[in-house]
Amino acid sequence: MTVLERAAKIDPIGSGLAIAANALRALDTLDLGDPIRKLSRLQGQGGIRRHDGRWLVRTTTEAADARFGDSVVVMLRATLMDVLVDALGADRLRLGTTVTGVEAEGGVVRTDDGDLAADLIVAADGIHSKTRQALFPEHPGPTYAGVTAWRGLIPRGDLTISGSESWGRGLVFGITPMADDMVYVYATDVLPAGTVLGDELEELRRRFGDWHEPIPTLLRTADPAKIIRNDIHYLRTPLPSYHKGKVALVGDAAHAMPPNLGQGACQAIEDAITLAYLTNTSSGIGHGNGSGGGIDTHSGTDLAAYTAARLERTTAVVRRSMSICKVTQLRNPAAVWLRDFGMSLAARLSPDLMLRSMNDLLGWQPPTASAGGEHGPTPRA
Template sequence: MGDALVIGAGIGGLTAAAALAGRGWTVTVCERAPSIEPVGAGLAIAPNALRALDTIGIGDRVRERAALQGVAGVRRASGGWLSRTSVEAAQARFGDPIVLLQRATVVELLAGLLPSGALRLNTAVHDVDASSGRVSTDAGELRADLVVAADGIRSAVRRVLFPGHPDPVYSGTTAWRFVVSGRGIAAGALTGAESWGRGQVFGVMPLAGDEVYCYATATVPSGTGHADPAEEKAELLRRFGTWHAPIPALVERADPARVIRSDVFFMDTPLPAFHRGRVALLGDAAHSMTPNLGQGACQAIEDAVTLAHHVSAGGSVERGLAAYTRDRLPRTTAIVRRSAAINRLTRWSNPLAVAVRDGVMSLAGLAGPTAALRQADAAFNWWPPA
């Protein structure tokens, strides 16, 4: 097919490299970090992303790691259910589970698909020429028939391709993530649930092997994190220490050094295209979103297999990239907007507004377990291009 250079070895970049290699491209992946071992955090692989992973041969290996079962949904800070469904109902509706697993596990599976020598660590990219495919790196100048920029939310390549386009904006929320042992906590207490309070959210997601992925958000000004990890844990305890069980116990178990805090930014103004010349943008570089739908990594995976399909379908690279933009820009724009709308709901802190929000959610929940699932139809009912 030709030479493809992928910038960034995150979930989207590795999926793109694997998908392209599987279609006959000679692939090089440039990663500026010295390793691709991500810090401990969980990742949701929804049915749409599982179907995409099927096209590169690892969908079933991810399904094998499914740990969620039984009741799931949204709760109050006190523990009462606002909206409830079940993992079994989700699988029946979409034909696949939602698999929660450590991000490192997905990275390992994807990296195992790369050809020997394809990954170049400690190799930062400094400049890209979209028309020629020339890329300036720490290792010198490289040239490729196709360049895939999966270099994240602060993508330098995006700024080169679309100078002057607005950067991602602050969502109004900061987020914490950590993984702890769930051993000794009653199995019934470890349901897959997200609990909503006044301007705050706490998620509890069981993983395989007695581990639990926890995440939390709060409505605060950006840049207010703590330099001392112990202070981050103390803030979590102040915010969530009185919430329903097992949230306080899970926070207590957190290793302060492994609590990740990051302000949440998203692409409020969509790009005019996801490509220019021989260069494609993918994942957060193209359409960063808030985490409220759990679709950030899933959409990057969709991008990757769709891109590989179009640029390998015959014809010029530029023609394939134009088809990639036509496929992906409308879908990801809608999901970014939907996720941002949910983010705004979680930020409400006025007691009256919160009471109205919770009342509406409770009434919707009375319609049965499929009511919550219908909200996911647009995201989950996607199949890779044939």
């Protein structure tokens, strides 16, 4: 197997990344789950709060562990990349190689360094995937989700931090403690696509400076250089297939979604493990858009089975994530009050509501020979 990566080096772009029970279970099949757990931090208490700090819905690591046999860990994206690259092996990774096209039926990858032949081509080239555009030229491509998103890393200092996501009128602010006394923060606001702002940190302080602690304190101590922002896009129209010829699409190239469920990376990991199980060639070529993707493959090539296993599930995850994104965009005071009241009431009537609602996501099991393929969740009802 050969992995082609456009970047000249594995750049530690991005910030925090959540890896939930379903993705950890998938990584366990490669003996990578435990290394990831050791290098990350449990998310701990989680849930949704109002902008003034009052809890609407909440849960704990212990409750998630009891239901799913695992919880959610959070780590730097760069750390995850280091683990994956080490597992891949430097001899299989070709940096600084740009893929200029693929020949799906013949299994040919065209690069700026010449053509390569492959039994399987795995395209992990992101939401603006050129491979997807070439395979499905009639597909409309990404759609703006209606929000822009900030992400950043801030030293914890002497603050006591617990994970939460707070909702206001069209605004969201998330806090997640990480290893090495760092805190991963993220925020969204409803803005027209392509809006240009000046000082991103000052924009955050203006929007969230009067929210509940520790949000204002974190923003006061943040380094402007550690704050990044990008508009959120997703694939509103599902692809007709996740494969064509000898090419398989994975991750954002196949099913880009808003981040509201924290499942973007998790679903990509599920893709990779499922594809690995359903294919039998060891000479596949993977290529990415800065992520260093690619997998070993084994056990009976069947790309139609890959599409069958992944298309319906990931389409549902995209739609569900976008549904939550739309709910966070509410600005009308009456609509926001009804949203918050409904969530709070539902949580009081059913305290385990938040976890039960995630059964189908977090209960996913990797395909196994004894199961004959991918099978569904097995969490406690």
